[in-house]
Amino acid sequence: xxxxxxxxxxxxxxxxxxxxxxxxxxxxxxxxxxxxxxxxxxxxxxxxxxxxxxxxxxxxxxxxxxxxxxxxxxxxxxxxxxxxxxxxxxxxxxxxxxxxxxxxxxxxxxxxxxxxxxxxxxxxxxxxxxxxxxxxxxxxxxxxxxxxxxxxxxxxxxxxxxxxxxxxxxxxxxxxxxxxxxxxxxxxxxxxxxxxxxxxxxxxxxxxxxxxxxxxxxxxxxxxxxxxxxxxxxxxxxxxxxxxxxxxxxxxxxxxxxxxxxxxxxxxxxxxxxxxxxxxxxxxxxxxxxxxxxxxxxxxxxxxxxxxxxxxxxxxxxxxxxxxxxxxxxxxxxxxxxxxxxxxxxxxxxxxxxxxxxxxxxxxxxxxxxxxxxxxxxxxxxxxxxxxxxxxxxxxxxxxxxxxxxxxxxxxxxxxxxxxxxxxxx
Amino acid sequence: xxxxxxxxxxxxxxxxxxxxxxxxxxxxxxxxxxxxxxxxxxxxxxxxxxxxxxxxxxxxxxxxxxxxxxxxxxxxxxxxxxxxxxxxxxxxxxxxxxxxxxxxxxxxxxxxxxxxxxxxxxxxxxxxxxxxxxxxxxxxxxxxxxxxxxxxxxxxxxxxxxxxxxxxxxxxxxxxxxxxxxxxxxxxxxxxxxxxxxxxxxxxxxxxxxxxxxxxxxxxxxxxxxxxxxxxxxxxxxxxxxxxxxxxxxxxxxxxxxxxxxxxxxxxxxxxxxxxxxxxxxxxxxxxxxxxxxxxxxxxxxxxxxxxxxxxxxxxxxxxxxxxxxxxxxxxxxxxxxxxxxxxxxxxxxxxxxxxxxxxxxxxxxxxxxxxxxxxxxxxxxxxxxxxxxxxxxxxxxxxxxxx
Numbered sequence: 001x002x003x004x005x006x007x008x009x010x011x012x013x014x015x016x017x018x019x020x021x022x023x024x025x026x027x028x029x030x031x032x033x034x035x036x037x038x039x040x041x042x043x044x045x046x047x048x049x050x051x052x053x054x055x056x057x058x059x060x061x062x063x064x065x066x067x068x069x070x071x072x073x074x075x076x077x078x079x080x081x082x083x084x085x086x087x088x089x090x091x092x093x094x095x096x097x098x099x100x101x102x103x104x105x106x107x108x109x110x111x112x113x114x115x116x117x118x119x120x121x122x123x124x125x126x127x128x129x130x131x132x133x134x135x136x137x138x139x140x141x142x143x144x145x146x147x148x149x150x151x152x153x154x155x156x157x158x159x160x161x162x163x164x165x166x167x168x169x170x171x172x173x174x175x176x177x178x179x180x181x182x183x184x185x186x187x188x189x190x191x192x193x194x195x196x197x198x199x200x201x202x203x204x205x206x207x208x209x210x211x212x213x214x215x216x217x218x219x220x221x222x223x224x225x226x227x228x229x230x231x232x233x234x235x236x237x238x239x240x241x242x243x244x245x246x247x248x249x250x251x252x253x254x255x256x257x258x259x260x261x262x263x264x265x266x267x268x269x270x271x272x273x274x275x276x277x278x279x280x281x282x283x284x285x286x287x288x289x290x291x292x293x294x295x296x297x298x299x300x301x302x303x304x305x306x307x308x309x310x311x312x313x314x315x316x317x318x319x320x321x322x323x324x325x326x327x328x329x330x331x332x333x334x335x336x337x338x339x340x341x342x343x344x345x346x347x348x349x350x351x352x353x354x355x356x357x358x359x360x361x362x363x364x365x366x367x368x369x370x371x372x373x374x375x376x377x378x379x380x381x382x383x384x385x386x387x388x389x390x391x392x393x394x395x396x397x398x399x400x401x402x403x404x405x406x407x408x409x410x411x412x413x414x415x416x417x418x419x420x421x422x423x424x425x426x
Numbered sequence: 427x428x429x430x431x432x433x434x435x436x437x438x439x440x441x442x443x444x445x446x447x448x449x450x451x452x453x454x455x456x457x458x459x460x461x462x463x464x465x466x467x468x469x470x471x472x473x474x475x476x477x478x479x480x481x482x483x484x485x486x487x488x489x490x491x492x493x494x495x496x497x498x499x500x501x502x503x504x505x506x507x508x509x510x511x512x513x514x515x516x517x518x519x520x521x522x523x524x525x526x527x528x529x530x531x532x533x534x535x536x537x538x539x540x541x542x543x544x545x546x547x548x549x550x551x552x553x554x555x556x557x558x559x560x561x562x563x564x565x566x567x568x569x570x571x572x573x574x575x576x577x578x579x580x581x582x583x584x585x586x587x588x589x590x591x592x593x594x595x596x597x598x599x600x601x602x603x604x605x606x607x608x609x610x611x612x613x614x615x616x617x618x619x620x621x622x623x624x625x626x627x628x629x630x631x632x633x634x635x636x637x638x639x640x641x642x643x644x645x646x647x648x649x650x651x652x653x654x655x656x657x658x659x660x661x662x663x664x665x666x667x668x669x670x671x672x673x674x675x676x677x678x679x680x681x682x683x684x685x686x687x688x689x690x691x692x693x694x695x696x697x698x699x700x701x702x703x704x705x706x707x708x709x710x711x712x713x714x715x716x717x718x719x720x721x722x723x724x725x726x727x728x729x730x731x732x733x734x735x736x737x738x739x740x741x742x743x744x745x746x747x748x749x750x751x752x753x754x755x756x757x758x759x760x761x762x763x764x765x766x767x768x769x770x771x772x773x774x775x776x777x778x779x780x781x782x783x784x785x786x787x788x789x790x791x792x793x794x795x796x797x798x799x800x801x802x803x804x805x806x807x808x809x810x811x812x813x814x815x816x817x818x819x820x821x822x823x824x825x826x827x828x829x830x
Binding site: 285313404 | 608611612615616618619622623626653796797800801804813815816818819820822823825826830
């Protein structure tokens with residue numbers, strides 16, 4: 001009887017698991033990272049040919065056909081294009097992706113993955129003159145490299161998505177030559193084509209991947225799905241309607257938003273660890289009392305209570321310490337997450353609500369105050385004025401001296417207000 | 427039944443009697459300038475003197491209200507004090523809904539009063555250092571029956587004005603401080619420049635061997651030392667020059683200054699928690715805050731710098747500033763006022779006002795700035811702020827910037 005019950009349960013569980021709906025709907029991001037760029041023309045042009053509803057239908061139909069265990073951005077794009085063709089809708093895939101993001105069918109992270117896949121597939125070769133390409137020397141190393149290229153389809157791309165296949169292929173290629181350069185790979189690809197080891201279509205694929213530096217890509221559709229799945233299982237969203245523009249802000253010197261950067265650079269485990277640092281900061285900021293206790297041989301000798309501002313600075317210092325400990329953690333392989341990464345991670349797992357993000361993020365100003373233009377300019381002007389005091393002849397010598405005095409009086413020396421203050425512990 | 431009719435008749439009579447009279451008083455214009463206007467005084471219960479439902483204005487130690495036909499200057503001060511005290515009372519009842527104020531007893535307001543306060547005898551002896559140019563709120567006292575001192579309620583005393591020469595004031599040359607610091611820096615730079623020029627000339631002469639650019643030549647020495655001498659001469663004469671051009675006489679006619687009247691009334695209104703036993707930075711700062719609120723002008727707060735520069739401290743230069751300046755005996759009122767005003771700006775006008783009024787519950791007369799005041803602010807935020815966690819962080823950040 002029990003056996004039947006267990007069997008029924010397993011059967012029901014499997015049926016339930018099969019019914020799991022594959023979705024990439026945006027549930028965390030507010031305004032899109034791509035809304036800052038001017039894609040209106042492409043989107044308007046696409047909407048002249050079809051409706052938003054049709055585009056969503058085509059995408060959803062394509063998504064349904066995807067195997068949840070073998071997700072691939074290239075396959076999804078291909079399926080969408082096939083769907084468009086079946087309905088005789090001539091729409092640029094890029095515009096379609098932007099519309100899907102506008103409709104919150106996908107978030108910015110998925111949008112970037114799909115856009116990158118589209119860019120790889122639509123990259124045209126430079127059609128270089130063969131004479132400009134220095135072919136590799138005929139030796140054992142080249143031979144093994146050419147064999148590796150020839151085995152790409154069978155060994156790497158058989159059951160894998162192109163991004164993953166190319167990364168694995170490149171890792172193997174690096175084993176043959178640690179310092180291999182892009183132009184050397186280009187020559188190897190050409191040599192493989194000339195020796196008819198690979199087809200023209202594979203040559204095109206490999207070259208497109210090389211030109212787009214796919215070996216550096218860290219996030220695929222399946223890995224993103226896996227990361228999000230783990231995070232949502234461990235930290236179910238308390239408010240599914242919560243959105244934040246904070247995550248869409250562009251990261252300086254990067255082509256990514258804060259959330260895109262988070263998923264590109266960190267694993268689900270790392271995100272949880274980062275979020276927990278902020279969880280502890282939040283708890284410390286709410287403490288009513290903090291005391292320092294001194295013990296000798298297990299006996300309490302003294303207790304020093306911290307005043308409210310000391311408690312605040314203690315919380316900040318503890319955060320700074322935990323941030324540096326995080327980068328020393330073996331899970332992070334020496335990578336140092338910055339404070340904004342921690343903030344986005346904590347939002348992602350629901351530790352900090354959207355309404356508190358900006359305020360908690362602004363705490364960074366305490367240990368990393370912003371320098372104004374005049375703060376920076378003041379240093380240079382002062383340096384030049386010091387030299388000018390000797391160089392400029394009388395009676396104008398007083399001018400640089402006056403400039404130095406004015407700069408010293410106006411540009412304050414900003415530092416921790418409690419430095420060298422013996423009356424405070426923190 | 428008889429009693430009830432009598433009471434109703436009495437209330438009717440009192441209401442009929444509580445009449446409005448018009449007097450000349452000092453008021454503020456929209457630009458916050460003092461001007462004299464004819465003002466209607468509310469809730470007077472006498473038709474001959476400044477005796478109202480909530481305030482009785484008396485002169486000095488007298489118990490009799492000042493008559494409307496008394497000397498003009500006295501009536502002017504009495505009318506101004508009465509009017510602004512009524513404004514302050516209405517603020518506490520209508521704006522911050524103070525039950526304590528609405529139930530408080532009629533107050534005696536003394537103007538032109540020079541005696542010091544005595545906790546036992548109400549008034550100190552007449553010969554004991556008469557007071558001028560200030561005001562104070564005194565707590566109620568039980569009196570001393572054996573010496574014929576009657577019990578008294580909470581009172582506000584306005585001192586008469588008295589002109590004082592600047593030489594008698596310990597101003598620490600405040601007005602001049604900032605300019606002098608700037609000039610000191612300029613002087614040091616000029617001296618350093620002269621020395622550098624001299625050394626550069628000497629090295630140049632030694633290297634080139636030229637006698638034409640001899641740094642010890644009379645011409646060079648006069649030029650180098652001369653500029654330093656002129657600078658030093660100018661620097662040393664800053665004080666006498668500024669003294670000669672500065673204002674010579676100072677006085678304060680407290681009964682004619684609305685903000686001082688509001689400040690003193692705020693002391694009485696907040697005394698349900700901030701007992702008037704002695705003056706502390708927190709008590710004065712809280713009273714200043716509400717005076718600013720009643721005045722409806724940020725002028726007071728705008729003049730409060732982030733850190734004040736009294737007692738020789740210079741918070742503008744962090745290297746010369748330590749946090750002890752904001753602790754108990756070193757603490758200054760304007761620091762607390764500036765701090766409270768900033769918190770109000772963080773929370774918003776409406777919330778900020780309610781916040782500060784609630785804050786008094788968590789303070790006592792002996793509270794310290796860095797201890798109970800900050801703790802009180804954070805706990806008040808827990809109960810008053812819309813987003814306590816976010817608002818507390820904003821407050822803590824602002825306080826941290828102040829160097830507390």
